Amino acid sequence: MSIFLSINRLVQKGIEVQLIEERDARYVRNQILALCHLTNFVEEQTIHPITESLPDLLEKIVQYAIDEAIIEDVFDDKEIFAANIMNCFLSKPSDIHQKFWKKYKEAPERSTDYFYQLSQHSNYIQTKRIAKNIHFTTTTKYGEMDITINLSKPEKDPEQIKREKAMKSNTSTYPDCVLCPANEGYEGRTGYPARSNHRIIELELANERWFLQYSPYVYYNEHCIVLAEEHRDMKVDRDTFERLLSFVDLFPHYFLGSNADLPIVGGSILSHDHYQGGQYTFAMTKAKEDFSFSLNAFPDINAAILHWPLSVIRLQSEKRNELINVADMILKKWKDYSDQTANILAYTDSMPHNTITPIARKKGYTWELDLVLRNNRTTEEHPLGIFHPHEDVHHIKRENIGLIEVMGLAVLPARLQDELMEMKKFLLHQPHRIETYHQKWAEQIKENYSITEQNVEEIIEHELGQKFTRVLEDAGVFKQNESGKQAFQRFIDHLNN
Known part of the structure; x- marks a missing residue:
């Protein structure tokens, strides 16, 4: 396929998915020609409909740029070039912002549908890479857990790694981080992601300016990020509850939650205040109640x-301000709460250990807040955290348990794809190269099941779900046993004192 045909097909695909209109075709084509260092255009017949995906068509033009030495065959160069091409299809931020809120007046779902599709078709959301992820659900005693083996983020090639090492002396601090609003339209550089095709929507949450975007590597349907205008550290406080509920007021079809604001129990980015949400029902959303309880100072609040x-404490009320008041009270009391019999200490010297992972939803006229109690204390026995995945499950996951995992979606490392394949061979008595850290687990599985070619994958998936359940149980401050339930009751009694 010639470069002219590739460009023409990409432009036509942009029209098909409503990125642009027919009237825009010449302009967009000329912009792409300039990026490809082409000064003429040879019209070639385009067959409709165009069956290739937009990322596939984009890759052909990127490959042309490599072949013609316009860019080098290095990850960042390719990302920057591809984002610059797709930016040719996008309107200015103000136009997208106005269209979003115009659609919002019709219905909140229409505005997010529009922006989500735009983010996909502009290749900001990496749909082709995300499709590589392995995803399945598995039954546990807590409900259906989601398991994802994350294969979407490409590995860096040697030249990319070499470049990044050479760039370490680069003192550029713009943008301050990958979540700052300053990323909108930023071309990118070695070691920093391309964002030419990035757009964000301005929101007002609790009298403060925030922005809505989608995650480039969505882990669930309409996985969005809501970020503060100011580059400031993550913080969970009363204002957090105000903002979360303000957001679900605006978009009642979405949930919104915040990572905890302390290391170990927080997410991967604590340097920029942000939340994550979307239109997805997690296992935790559907979790049953162990028991309900009353809060003496807040008789109108349903608590369980x-x-x-x-x-997890679940709070429900049709009185928004009262819900914020009770959530703030629980957060403050939890921050200062210690129970040595449950291994919970609020402080080591002046270092705080207690915080909360909050999640907000709106169901009809009722607001709902889930408050997940977290503690990040470490010991010699558990140097990565007492309430963190313990060493015996590190062969599956040792990273922080952030908001997404808290709600029941495992994001597991890419290495497991090959490692589980070797474990499958081991279970089927075939030649294998099973990792030593999986050996004990694999032997236990072999003892507990009658394994065949037909059921081996189902068994591995089920057992992986049980391991993830253990990971989450390690992160629970009050354990799901009798002593843990008694300790949880002591904290509830403390709330009513």
Whole structure:
């Protein structure tokens, strides 16, 4: 296929998916020609409909740029070039912002549908790479857990790694981080992602300016990020509850939650205040109640403890301000709460250990807040955290348990794809190269099941779900046993003192 035909097909695909209109075709084509260092255009017949995906068509033009030495065959060069091409299809931020809120007046779902599709078709959301992820659900005693083996983020090639090492002396600090609003339209550089095709939507949450975008590597349907205008550290406080509920007021078809604001129990980015949400029902959303309880100072609040591996208080009310007041009260009391019999200390010297992972939803006229109690204390026995995945499950996951995992979606490392394949061979008595850290687990599985070619994958998936459940149980501050339930009751009694 010639470069002219590739460009023409990409432009036509942009029209098909409503990125642009027919009237825009010449302009967009000329912009792409300039990026490809082409000064003429040879019209070639385009067959309709165009069966290739937009990322596939884009890859052909990127390959042309490599072949013609316009860019080098290095990850960042390719990302920057591809984002610059797709930016040719996008309107200015103000136009997209106005269209979003115009559609919002019709219905909140229409505005997010529009922006989500735009983010996909512009290749900001990496749909082709995301499709590589392995995803399945598995039954546990807490409900259907989601398991994802993350294969979407490409590995860096040697030249990319070499470049990044050479760039370490680069003192550029713009943008401050990958979540700052300053990323909108930023071309990118070695070691920093391309964002030419990135757009964000301005929101007002609790009298403060925030922005809505989608995750480039979505882990679930309409996985969005809501970020503060100011580059400031993550913080969970009363204002957090105000903002979360303000957001679900605006978009009642979405949930919104915040990672905890302390290391170990927080997410991967604590340097920029942000939340994550979307239109997805997690296992935790559907979790049953272990028991309900009353809060003496807040008789109109429905409060319950969830049957969930982590320690979750669910609050429901049709009175928004009262819900914020009770959530703020629980957060403040939890921050200062210690129970040595449950291994919970609020402080080591002046270092705080207690915080909360909050999640907000709106169901009809009722607001709902889930408060997940977290503690990040470490010991010699558990140097990565007492309430963190313990060493015996590190062969599956040792990273922080952030908001997404808290709600029941495992994001597991790419290495497991090959490692589980070798374990499958081991279970079927075939030649294998099973990792030593999986050996004990694999032997236990072999003892517990009658394994065949037909059921081996189902068994591995089920057992992986049980391991993830253990990961979450390790992160729970009040364990799902009798002593843990008694300790949770002591904290509830403390709330009513």
